[in-house]
Amino acid sequence: MKKTDVIIIGAGASGLMTAYTLAKAGKTVTVLEARNRIGGRINTVKENFSGPTELGAEFVHGDLPVTLNLLKEAGIDACDVGFEMWQSHNGTFKQSEEFVEGWDGFLEKLNKLQSDMPLLDFLEHNFSGARYDKMRSQIENYVAGYDTADFRDASAFALRNEWNHEDEDAQHRVDGGYGKMINYLANECRNAGNEIHTNTTAREVRWKANAVQVMAANGTIYEAGKVIVALPLGVLQAPDNAEGAITFNPPIEQQKQAIHNMGFGSVIKILLEFDEIFWEKETICANLSNMGFLFSDEAIPTYWTQSPAHSPLLTGWLGGPPAFAEKGTSDEAILQMAIASLANIFKTGQEQLQNKLIAWHVANWTAEPFTRGSYAYDKVKSPEARKVLLKPVATTIYFAGEYLYDGPAMGTVEAALTSGKNVAESILAKK
Known part of the structure; x- marks a missing residue:
């Protein structure tokens, strides 16, 4: 050798x-x-x-120098991604980027934290009681969805650093992948x-x-x-x-x-291509033609489109402990979870959506033996x-x-x- x-x-x-x-x-x-x-x-x-x-x-999450310089060197283009963020709760659609009730007050107190601790401990010390139940649940879901992390052991300092330096205005996709x-x-x-x-x-x-x-x-x-x-x-x-x-x-x-x-977080990604862009239809009580991300309370809570391109591909995302809980679930069962979630969001029949599906793939990275999860988060x-x-x-x-x-x-x-x-x-x- x-x-x-x-x-x-x-x-x-x-x-x-x-x-x-x-x-x-x-x-x-x-x-x-x-x-x-x-x-x-x-x-x-x-x-x-x-x-x-x-x-x-x-995605290329921001104007990131190493990635963008490498793409330039390779002669590979990256296109800017512009999109609207929508939320679907209790049967209604709302364009909003606010995911946590009382976020400003929460972040203000988090920025004053002197010693690091798990985020759950921080919340229990500073936002205990029934009146903060909704906020704590929203933060838990946000950390699971975006960071694929468990807020029971995720570092409050690391999340604070991330949230104070978000560059959501600069998003790119690599042309051709x-x-x-x-x-x-x-x-x-x-x-x-x-x-x-x-x-x-x-x-x-x-x-x-x-x-x-x-x-x-x-x-x-x-x-x-x-x-x-x-x-x-x-x-x-x-x-x-x-x-x-x-x-x-x-x-x-x-x-x-x-x-x-x-x-190390957990994630399951579900790719769904339909025969039409049904979420842009006039029958839906919101103009979703520029929707990029859609957040809901469903079993598969998060979806995104290929915006600004108008494509019939929807991507579902389940992150954090909820994804770990489904690690052993079959791809077909996860697909049905996604179909049921979309049917609830868009007030349509599951069978009708299933019949519109022309291609799908479940990427269960948490069950994949040579990956075993999503990406790192700090404890x-x-x-x-x-x-x-x-x-x-x-x-x-x-x-x-x-x-x-x-x-x-x-x-x-x-x-x-x-x-x-x-x-x-x-x-x-x-x-």
């Missing part, structure tokens, strides 16, 4: 960005990917649907003479200073001077005997504990855990991933790309 400078475990955005950056600098790399495809939580598909459809990451960016990174890596092996599950990392052997489930052994572990946090948190889990020999106990001090101990994981083990074992990013774009492709780029540059700086 050919020995390379660096082995990268995981061919998602972070792993491929690491490989791309190292390859550009003349380093040799081998990328190992357990799935039968590259991209990780980016998965742009064309089968069944009328156009490129994102089963995973979809994020898969084009992934293919660009992979092709650049291969064109430099490097290999990306799919269907190759790394099971064990045997290491000593500046010497690594990675044992794959198929029995192949890969050797390098260094290894970069670019797996999703959910996989790193999995038990040693779980599918996709990886062990280290000798063990790295400090890093293992740090991994478990970070939060109270996460900042210290991140410091541990950002330090290489004997300049030999490195970690990369969106969970290691510390900034307002947490949980995004930008976070993954930034982490991968930073790890590669730290290795290159130690010549």
Whole structure:
């Protein structure tokens, strides 16, 4: 087996960005990917649907420098996304971006918090009692839906930082899908003479200073001077005997504990393409022609369109603990949950909606063994855990991933790309 400078475990955005950056600098790399495809939580598909459809990451959430610069370098356009936010409650539609009753007062008190604590503890200390029941429920749903997080252990400081730096006015989609960016990174890596092996599950990392052997489930052994572990946090948190889990020999106990001090959310994404854009029909008692997002109280509560494009594709979203609770539910049952939710929202029959459906896909990322969730969120101990994981083990074992990013774009492709780029540059700086 050919020995390379660096082995990268995981061919998602972070792993491929690491490989791309190292390859550009003349380093040799081998990328190992357990799935039968590259991209990780980016998965742009064309089968069944009328156009490129994102089963995973979809938006560029803001004017994010690493993502937009990479797209520009690759010659891939990103289009601005403008849309209206609507809410459907008790049978009525309302255009509104206010999700939490008493939000300003809540955020004002949160900004005065001196010591970090789980968000639930903050709410119980400051907004207890029946008169705040609705607000607490709305905040819980917001944290679950947007951050895919559990407010029982999510860091109040981290959420405060996110909410104070939201850039909702700048939203983009990648023309043709994020898969084009992934293919660009992979092709650049291969064109430099490097290999990306799919269907190759790394099971064990045997290491000593500046010497690594990675044992794959198929029995192949890969050797390098260094290894970069670019797996999703959910996989790193999995038990040693779980599918996709990886062990280290000798063990790295400090890093293992740090991994478990970070939060990883849950999500199920439902793609639904209909034979017409039924939500724009005049029979609906609201003008939804520019609707981007729709929020409701249904079992599948959140939907979005392809606005500003007028497309018959609706995307359903279930995040946080409610998604985890449905981890073992069949795709067909989740589809029926979505159909029932839409039927309730739009006051129509489930059978009628089902007959209008021409393509669908349930992306249950929480049940997917090589992902095991959505994206990271901070717990109270996460900042210290991140410091541990950002330090290489004997300049030999490195970690990369969106969970290691510390900034307002947490949980995004930008976070993954930034982490991968930073790890590669730290290795290159130690010549």
